[in-house]
Amino acid sequence: MADPAFTALDPLADSVELTRALCDIPSVSGDERTVADAIEEFLRGSAHLEVVRHGNSVVARTRLGRERRVVIAGHIDTVPINDNVPSRLIPADVSDEGIEMLWGRGTVDMKGGVAVQLRLARDLVDPSADITWIWYDNEEVSAELNGLGVLAAAHPELVVGDFAILGEPSNSTIEGGCNGSVRIEVRTFGRRAHSARAWMGENAIHAIAPVLQRLAEFEPATVTVEGLDYREGLNAVGISGGVAGNVIPDECMVHINYRFAPNRSSEQAIAWLREYFDGFDVTVVDRSEGARPGLDAALAREFVAAVGTEPAPKYGWTDVARFSALGIPAVNFGPGDPSLAHADDERVSTAQIRECERSLRAWLSHDDG
Template identity: 65%
Template sequence: MPRLDLTAGSVELTRAICDIPSVSGDETPLADAIFAAVDPLDHLDVYRDGDTIVARTQLGRAQRVVIAGHIDTVPINANLPTREVVEDGERYLWGRGTVDMKGGTAVQLKLAAELVAPRVDITWMWYDNEEVDSDLNGLTRLARTRPDLFAGDFAILGEPSNGAVEGGCNGTLRAIARTHGARAHSARAWMGENAIHAAAPILTRLAAYQPAEIDVDGLVYREGLNAVRITGGVAGNVIPDLCEVEVNFRFAPSRTVGGAEAHVREVLAGFEVEIVDAAAGARPGLDAPLAQEFLAAVGGEPRPKYGWTDVARFSALGVPAVNYGPGDPSLAHHDQERVPVAQIEDVERALRAWLTAR
């Protein structure tokens, strides 16, 4: 079993975690290593549910903060093992997971081991299957079996945010728009009806769509509605009788899931539309007292989170939550994924200072 040395620096620990492959669904070796590293720590109560691990301080503090990070990544594409690179004089750690989000996870693990007496009680969560459908998410499972573990006054998700605070998140919805036709031999195409051709207006509408920019509690969220996959056809000499266009709608947290669904159906009016997955967004949550303290401590101007993250899960439970971690979100899932070494160190320093300040 791989071993993690939690006395190592956060950069070295990031590299060690990244070099244990953990594509969604195959997180067990990394989960085993995390569990083996934190379970012996006397100041933490440790609980494991599948490949999700929770470690809590029980100091009787007046407030509790939940700090969470997912341990899975999207598929590897010749970008492991990690390596250090230098660009324009700045050091980067390059490789799958360095941005999304093992840099943040490494910082959390190091602080979990070292902060024996923080000023607030802390619940650390490291969970599986964040990069896939929400029903597979480790926090979805944990919410069914141990909802009490989500209790807190404030939550921080270590998602990449360039070392700045990103409030809330957009919601996300996936839909399938279908067109139907009739099969025929392609040499006698006039005897059939081509379902792929019938899908052309769907793509035309999506290409012409103008995404909205919506102000929510002082942060401006940019929406997006895009085709992300198209399937159809049965053989090279058969007119297709079915075409499916998968559509992804990223919507501002001011919209409900129902409102987002209604909007997609309005844009695609006249076509068969099936909603296959949806998750609400989260409002910024920056008005909570602990959020204000945290923002003042780490500095900088808060920004909106355009992608969906599990801050939405905590927001739905009434726990204000923000995203804060090293890495440029635009490089998440990128084949050239890389994180500035200085950002990992800065995030560790800022989190440590806030969690130990009296």
């Protein structure tokens, strides 16, 4: 049964109108049922699609007996709303960019990409390859909740293909692979004492200074992987310590995030971190493998040629890494400037939405003979 707040998507709407309609259905991570209902209903009337629902993830696939299968996916959740829903269409003559923009939460990350995918899923009755369309929940939160991972574990037969396209924002150009990410906590320890008698204690906050110095001196590398240049990063993202205003602290912790190029595994990245912070207590909090570009796959080469732009690296982590781990080469391709994702003034060029649809439609419709 559909959610009481269910809002139907117009089957005749274009991709820009669909983007706006999707953005106007709030779907913060953990609250995707209504938008999943709308997506499922939008697809159910398409005789060429087999539609499967798993939780708040929706899969639609063709069964045409093609030699190759392409997986095209997008997440349907957003980060929390901050007075940026409902969406607004900003005319070119008043937008900062001088072009028509669609403003609102999710326009970039990534309901513009989802809208393009939905329009094409209904329209492409006879595509050149079989297609599995996947729209999944809980991408913006902890990894164990990620809908794509949950779906792959519960129904591995649904997440198979020769090539995958993830609709993450990439300015409607191709971004290959993604950096990996490791988060660690580095701790120093001391001995408590009254601050009036500081010489009787050992100050753990003072002891963390060499860690901060190493972070400040770090020069991020640019690593070329299969022709794409990935810029690494090592940064403190949090710090804590202290007991009271008159107590010498006995513990201090710096939370550090390392973004590493996909030429190494997370284990190799962790080994490097332990060496870099040798002499300090290091605890691994979280790790996500990177993904190599995957542009050497036959379908990837065809897609790059069809889009006609030079591929770039994806610096942030995305679910192309999940596809890579499943043995499916994958790229990021979707409308929107990644630097505007999660911003309160999140907005996307309507021309980019249309260009993304045009590129995908042309590639998926061509006849290889």
